[in-house]
Amino acid sequence: MPVTDQELEKFNEKAWQLRKDIVDITFWSGGSHIGGAMSMVEILILLYYKYLNIDPNNPDMEERDRMLLSKGHGGVGLAALLARKGYFDFELLKDFNKFKSPFGMHLDSLKVKGVDASTGSLGHGLPMSVGLALGARVQNKNWLTYCILGDGECNEGTIWEAAMAASHFKITNLITFVDRNRLMIDGPTEEVMGLEPFADKWKAFGFIVKEVDGHSYTELAEAVEYARKEEKGPVVIIANTIKGKGVDFMEDDVRWHYGGLDTDLVEKAKASIDQMHGNPAGSKG
Amino acid sequence: MTEGLTYTVYDADTMTQAEIYGEMLCKMGEENPKIVGLSADLAKSTKIGKFQEKFPDRFFNVGIAEQNMFGVAAGLAKAGMIPYVSTMAAFTAMRGVEQVRTDICYQNLNCKIIATHAGTSFGSAGSTHHCTEDLAIMRSFANMTVIAPADGIETANAVRASLDYPGPVYIRIGRGFEPKYYEDENYGFQIGKAVEIKSGTDITLISCGVTVLQAAEAAKFLEENDGLSVRVLNMHTIKPLDEAAVLSAVEDTRRIITIEDHNILGGLGSAVADVIAASGKGCAFIKVGIPDCFSIVGYPEDLCNYYQLDADGIIGKVREVMKMDFEEDEDWEDEV
Secondary structure, three states, rough: OOHHHHHHHHHHHHHHHHHHHHHHHHHHOOOOOOOHHHHOOHHHHHHHHHHHOOOOOOOOOOOOOEEEEEOOHHHHHHHHHHHHOHOOOOOOOOHOOOOOOOOOOOOOOOOOOOOOOOOOOOHHHHHHHHHHHHHHHHOOOOOOOEEEEOOOOHHHHHHHHHHHHHOOOOOOEEEEEEEOEEEEOOOOOOHHHOOHHHHHHHHHOEEEEEEEEOHHHHHHHHHHHHEEEEEEOOOOEEEEEOOOOOOOOOOOOOHHOEEEOOHHHHHHHHHHHHHHHHOOOHHHH | OHHHOOOOOOOOOOOOHHHHHHHHHHHHHHHOEEEEEEOOOHHHHHHOOOOOHHHHHHHOOOOHHHHHHHHHHHHHHHHOOOOEEEEEEHHHHOOHHHHHHHHHOOOOOOOOOEEOOOOOOHHHHHHOOOOOOOHHHHOOOOOOEEEEEHHHHHHHHHHHHHHOOOOEEEEOOOOOOOOOOOOOOOOOOOHHHEEOEEOOOOOEEEEOOOOOHHHHHHHHHHHHHOOEEEEEEEEEEEEOOOOOHHHHHHHOOOEEEEEEEEEEEOOHHHHHHHHHHHHHOOOOOEEEEEEOOOOOHHHHHHHHOOOOOOOOHHHHHHHHHHOOOOOOOOHHHHHO
């Protein structure tokens, strides 16, 4: 088992906190990309609490692992997580999206500590990740690059240009995730612009593909452990997820790609999140 | 910046203009292990292939995928490397432009771009391979420095100077077979500082890139035949523009012509016009360039003549401007 029961308990509490933070920031800011932030919570928690070699007190540490959120609209989730990790004060996120705030909905790497690349325009994260991986290789560095893609984002040609390059250059120090929540702004991915057979596409581009339940820490961790050891070529982890995961009225509903919450909905959302995670803080009394 | 230029003179008579920068880059690569090279199936055409031959482990040919190339370059810069990226201007300033803007400029990365085949230099290839828009596009990006060297020697100077110049730098050159202007590299090249290659008091010709040689020849002819005192500025850096040099030209000559192998909209001429307009001072002014059209097919020298970018064309424009009126007023202080 790559994840212990103790870890699972910790991750569950961190995920519960993160989901509630995303709800709060969505309320404060008037709206956020809440659906896609919720779908990748388990991926973020696993990376930031188990795998990434990072130091919030030394965010620019040269030897740190890099994590690029190529689906930059998930910035609301990443920002909340980075705050809880100690990169900056969580209270600052009350200004998310607001006038002169360092936190726009797509995070600026020059303004927000812990953000390894400014993303938001889709299809940019994987090429930059390939460059980072090559940079580590040229300098004989051991740090790894992680990249999280959205599935709708994989309509972009640059994803496949970068995929071609990653396998051509035999890059093994890059671990790519796809948050496969199957929804994009205008509808289901398979209706707007079909991606299937998705795994076969990645295979055809030279990737080793691991398909997992993107809300299962055990399955995600098994795939990450595999990818960290794999030396034959690049690995992509297709994480099958549910958009809006944890908030019952948002789950798998295309309308919650971006949205705002009033106090009533905040309460309902938090109640649903408590139910999903078993209210870990509450149970501790 | 000029103090660091201690390399030897290249054999500019036997090397093409593009090959000279390839040599320069190799020399820099020996001194600085952080330099990496990238191209998109144009390593040979752009001459960055010289760097590839010498440093195969520090060169990445990404295939015909320019957007990916600039993203990869951004990643390499983030990893602490200093990428020099070279492909055609059309595929830099247009095909890969969002990556140049959002990945490289927005994140203010230390990434240098050498864009070849700019302007109409790839004449016979037609408008798909011409690039008469890049100066306008690139100078509108915050953090970007934009340079259009006059010839191969100046390209080598610009490439060398770019290493110590922080942030993104865009260097636009021709196909590499353009005639040389400079005999050697020691003329005080400095990013952001115009080179006065001829003094004069009647009119100022401000040019960049391949038209510098043409402007110099026109000035010589006009002095000998029309008795005019023509100042010639090599405005190799379009951004940051040497505003002081433009203002001096306004004050001293009151007549300015800009010449560039680029659309007359948005490039050198527009940058100079901004400075003239903001000065509040009267000045007769003409922009010579591609007149907001898609350039026609032909050999570069024929296109240069067709669009009046050559010495003959410039001479005609000077005679035109010399007939233009501008407000005669010795005391400009009251106008500002």
